[in-house]
Amino acid sequence: QAKKAGGERIFCFEANMEAEVKHRYKMESEIRAGIPRQEFVPFYQPQYGIRESNLVGFEVLARWKHPSGILIEPTDFIPLAEDTGLISALSFSVMRQAFIDAKDWDHSLVLAVNISPVQLIDPTLDKRIMKLLAETGFPAQRLELEITESSLLEDTPQVLSTITSLKALGVRISLDDFGTGYSAMTQLKAFPFDRIKIDRSFVYSMLDNGESAAIVNSITSLAASLDVPITAEGIESDEMRAYLDNIGCTDGQGWLYGHPTSKEDLMKLLPQITLPAREAEDDRSEKS
């Protein structure tokens, strides 16, 4: 009896493995086909200056408009896209759409784009970004690339040279999800970051967990002493905002300010940014 049950378990395990392999294979071909069809689209999450509550820009977050009608979140397709080498084409498709969308928004607004560790080891990344900026007319000065600590574990001269050449163009580099990786301090010294983002896992619990609060406090004062602006992720309440303002955190994003939003919904929410930059400037001078 016991033997039989074990045998069934093994059979069941193999059947699951096979189903899993089939599922991944199906998804891979769907991702491959979906990229040129622009099924991967940019959503925009606002980033605010905490003290003045002023809009400073948007983080670009990919969403998959699956042909079945479902909207799929990045955690469900980015890892597979990374494993299959499709991440680069996918990210460039999303970035291109974002540059075109945001080009005519108020020229003070920055776009923050996520770059996966897999993309960062591509020795042609800087050239490809340069080419996309030139083709779309989006200014390098309005682009910020978010990279994670794990990107830098390789710490190859190649990665440093890519970052250096992008910075020479005027592109800024921020360190995403700070505090969740390894050897954070060494990397702060080795790489010339323009911004640090505190991971939302610390922000989430800082009001009722002493350790989280200590981590948020010390990352914020570290950033201040390095004279680097800092963005807190995952601000969901006004209490969180007030706490962060009080300790000197400069910028923030999270549900308090806005969820990631499609371009169409954003246009309804913030009509002023739909104006071409010229008109937006005229508008301001009329008021003053």
Ligand code: C2E
């Ligand atoms: P991330 O860069 O750390 O992005 C922040 C994530 O936090 C987003 O999840 C956002 O929706 C979520 N978030 C923002 N505010 C709040 C809040 O107040 N509360 C809570 N609970 N969550 C909040 P999302 O959109 O699911 O993206 C997940 C990750 O996928 C991103 O993490 C980013 O690393 C990656 N990703 C997204 N788009 C792209 C892309 O185009 N290329 C690459 N390479 N990675 C991407």
Ligand code: MG
């Ligand atoms: Mg999400």
Ligand code: MG
């Ligand atoms: Mg990010």
Ligand code: MG
């Ligand atoms: Mg993050």
